[in-house]
Amino acid sequence: MTISSDDLETLFERASAGVAVDGLRIDKADGEYTLETPDNERRDLSEDGLREALETCEEYVTNWRYWQESVGGEGTARRAFLRWCEHAPLPDAEEDTATTESLAVPARYDALRDGIDRQWGQLSITARFVDIDDPDGQRVYDLWHVDDADSDLADLEVYDDPRDAREIATYDEDGRYRPLKTVPTLVSGWAFTGLSGAELVETIGFLYPATIANWHRELRGNLDVDHWTETAERQTGIYDVIDELPREAVDWMAEACCVDSQCLRRREWEYDEDDDVDVDGGDSPFPCREPCSLVIAAARKWAILESEEEHTYELELTTSELNQLEELIDAVAEGRTDEIREADVNDGANRYRARYLRAKRVGEDGLEATQVDE
Amino acid sequence: MQALVIAAHGSHLNPDASDPTYAHADTIRETGAFDEVREAFWKEEPHFREVIRTLEADEVFVVPLFISEGYFTEQVIPRELRLDEWDPEKWESDGTSASQVTLEADDVGKTIHYCGPVGTHDAMTDVIVQRAETAMEDPDVGEGVGLSVVGHGTERNENSAKAIEYHSERIRERDRFDEVKALFMDEEPEVDDVTDYFESDDIVVVPLFIADGYHTQEDIPEDMGLTEDYRLGWDVPAAVDGHRIWYTGAVGTEELMADVVLERAADAGADIGDARETVRDLAGSVTDADHEPSAGTGAGD
Numbered sequence: 001m002t003i004s005s006d007d008l009e010t011l012f013e014r015a016s017a018g019v020a021v022d023g024l025r026i027d028k029a030d031g032e033y034t035l036e037t038p039d040n041e042r043r044d045l046s047e048d049g050l051r052e053a054l055e056t057c058e059e060y061v062t063n064w065r066y067w068q069e070s071v072g073g074e075g076t077a078r079r080a081f082l083r084w085c086e087h088a089p090l091p092d093a094e095e096d097t098a099t100t101e102s103l104a105v106p107a108r109y110d111a112l113r114d115g116i117d118r119q120w121g122q123l124s125i126t127a128r129f130v131d132i133d134d135p136d137g138q139r140v141y142d143l144w145h146v147d148d149a150d151s152d153l154a155d156l157e158v159y160d161d162p163r164d165a166r167e168i169a170t171y172d173e174d175g176r177y178r179p180l181k182t183v184p185t186l187v188s189g190w191a192f193t194g195l196s197g198a199e200l201v202e203t204i205g206f207l208y209p210a211t212i213a214n215w216h217r218e219l220r221g222n223l224d225v226d227h228w229t230e231t232a233e234r235q236t237g238i239y240d241v242i243d244e245l246p247r248e249a250v251d252w253m254a255e256a257c258c259v260d261s262q263c264l265r266r267r268e269w270e271y272d273e274d275d276d277v278d279v280d281g282g283d284s285p286f287p288c289r290e291p292c293s294l295v296i297a298a299a300r301k302w303a304i305l306e307s308e309e310e311h312t313y314e315l316e317l318t319t320s321e322l323n324q325l326e327e328l329i330d331a332v333a334e335g336r337t338d339e340i341r342e343a344d345v346n347d348g349a350n351r352y353r354a355r356y357l358r359a360k361r362v363g364e365d366g367l368e369a370t371q372v373d374e
Numbered sequence: 375m376q377a378l379v380i381a382a383h384g385s386h387l388n389p390d391a392s393d394p395t396y397a398h399a400d401t402i403r404e405t406g407a408f409d410e411v412r413e414a415f416w417k418e419e420p421h422f423r424e425v426i427r428t429l430e431a432d433e434v435f436v437v438p439l440f441i442s443e444g445y446f447t448e449q450v451i452p453r454e455l456r457l458d459e460w461d462p463e464k465w466e467s468d469g470t471s472a473s474q475v476t477l478e479a480d481d482v483g484k485t486i487h488y489c490g491p492v493g494t495h496d497a498m499t500d501v502i503v504q505r506a507e508t509a510m511e512d513p514d515v516g517e518g519v520g521l522s523v524v525g526h527g528t529e530r531n532e533n534s535a536k537a538i539e540y541h542s543e544r545i546r547e548r549d550r551f552d553e554v555k556a557l558f559m560d561e562e563p564e565v566d567d568v569t570d571y572f573e574s575d576d577i578v579v580v581p582l583f584i585a586d587g588y589h590t591q592e593d594i595p596e597d598m599g600l601t602e603d604y605r606l607g608w609d610v611p612a613a614v615d616g617h618r619i620w621y622t623g624a625v626g627t628e629e630l631m632a633d634v635v636l637e638r639a640a641d642a643g644a645d646i647g648d649a650r651e652t653v654r655d656l657a658g659s660v661t662d663a664d665h666e667p668s669a670g671t672g673a674g675d
Binding site: 062076077078163166170171177179180181203205209210212213214224234236237288289292293294297 | 385386389396418419424425427428430445453588
């Protein structure tokens with residue numbers, strides 16, 4: 001028996017106001033109890049009768065205790081997220097936003113013995129029972145990088161304080177600063193184990209700030225999206241200029257910064273309500289509700305650059321050299337310059353190839369090009 | 375439930391810019407005074423725009439980790455938090471006396487107590503003095519020593535200099551240091567000429583900045599002549615024009631800053647219990663004789 005007498009006392013107390021969670025219903029009227037589960041309904045029970053009846057649906061009782069007494073927080077993003085972690089029904093969800101099938105208590109209990117895995121950006125989350133052999137309903141959560149899903153825990157740096165996540169989130173594997181946390185450059189090689197629900201949410205709050213809150217708002221159908229024009233017009237100071245960015249530049253900007261290879265949030269903002277940005281928003285579970293501060297800062301640069309006039313230039317290049325310029329741009333844009341082998345002179349973005357082109361075509365005053373449209 | 379949000383600038387380029395914010399938030403977390411403590415940033419995440427929705431508490435105290443009243447505290451933060459009823463007039467400030475105003479955040483339906491910046495709070499004076507103590511490794515520092523409080527200053531915002539002058543004047547009134555002088559990077563009197571303004575052999579220079587970065591670690595040391603090139607470092611004290619200059623980093627990194635954040639929230643009605651004592655114990659208190667509790671006096675008195 002994993003239901004303690006304290007828990008039963010609490011359950012009896014709660015029954016007067018009605019208990020209803022995940023298919024378990026207990027009501028009290030005129031001193032008698034009604035117990036309902038998806039498989040069974042018992043009426044007119046005395047306290048002893050209820051006690052006895054509850055032993056036949058222990059899983060529902062320990063499930064009630066976990067969600068109502070341990071987690072609590074009805075209506076909060078924390079509770080909804082923890083329920084999502086184990087495929088529990090999401091009462092907050094608008095019908096058309098509940099995309100995955102939820103599991104009823106017995107199926108969930110089976111799955112929680114093995115652990116239920118979910119993916120959140122580059123994070124892998126496992127929900128499991130504290131005590132697998134004799135589960136009392138208490139869950140804990142493990143968190144690691146998706147790339148470490150098959151790693152031995154002994155090979156990973158193990159943490160249990162959510163605040164340790166800040167350091168993990170600050171640098172990429174080359175030691176470069178990550179100002180935007182949802183860029184897919186989260187380092188691997190670490191694990192948080194045995195987190196409580198609140199600790200899991202706090203840890204993800206450091207790794208992917210505000211993603212759970214915005215996911216929850218979207219789930220409930222009240223995500224407040226601020227499109228490009230609204231966000232740009234709101235800016236002041238040095239960012240006041242960004243609403244001058246041409247319409248088509250917003251597409252180029254989204255392609256440069258916001259696609260899944262650059263940021264794991266799913267872009268929900270468009271140019272404005274009636275004018276979509278012509279770039280795929282991505283398919284992450286968590287939405288991006290307005291252009292982030294990095295996009296704003298970059299947009300300022302582009303707004304200033306786009307205010308320049310276009311000219312026609314003449315410069316001498318072989319066909320291969322023209323193609324090489326494209327290869328160079330592509331290598332930098334895809335961040336693959338580090339992967340190009342030292343002696344791979346067939347790659348136009350190879351360092352020697354670039355240095356050769358510079359030696360040949362870039363003089364002391366820069367690229368030897370002549371403006372021809374004076 | 376009550377939550378605390380520490381609102382700071384942050385940086386896209388410098389990972390250390392947010393260190394003081396995290397450090398002070400952690401100190402306050404240790405006290406347990408708030409159900410939730412959250413860092414929020416203009417350039418990092420969570421952004422000002424999205425921080426309030428990450429909180430479960432209905433009552434939120436927002437303390438800007440900024441030095442002076444100005445563009446960020448009067449325009450950017452309230453706008454990004456969606457404090458639609460905000461108007462700088464509501465602070466009824468003379469430039470250094472903003473305490474708090476209670477507003478609703480439009481997107482979440484929560485009560486927001488929007489506080490004045492840490493830099494203008496009276497308790498900040500203690501932090502500057504403590505920084506002088508730690509710089510000279512002398513808890514009784516004062517006699518025979520000149521203190522310079524250095525700020526950014528800018529012709530564009532007169533409040534920037536006001537905050538620096540305000541604390542300088544308060545320290546001067548304590549009659550602890552032989553000389554006290556406010557100096558600036560971008561306006562007169564300039565920090566470049568620091569030795570012209572002091573007769574004392576020892577000058578302790580405390581930069582009133584939130585975080586260490588370009589200004590405190592590159593500009594100011596070079597401007598004062600502590601070093602030819604900031605990359606070579608400098609001595610503490612460093613000999614300049616026959617004076618010894620005791621210069622350490624931004625005052626915002628001082629542990630006692632957490633106390634200023636707490637006081638801002640307490641002035642706005644937060645129930646912080648004995649958290650201030652805990653923080654002062656953690657940070658190592660300034661000497662009692664010098665301690666001026668500001669509770670009840672209100673900022674700007």
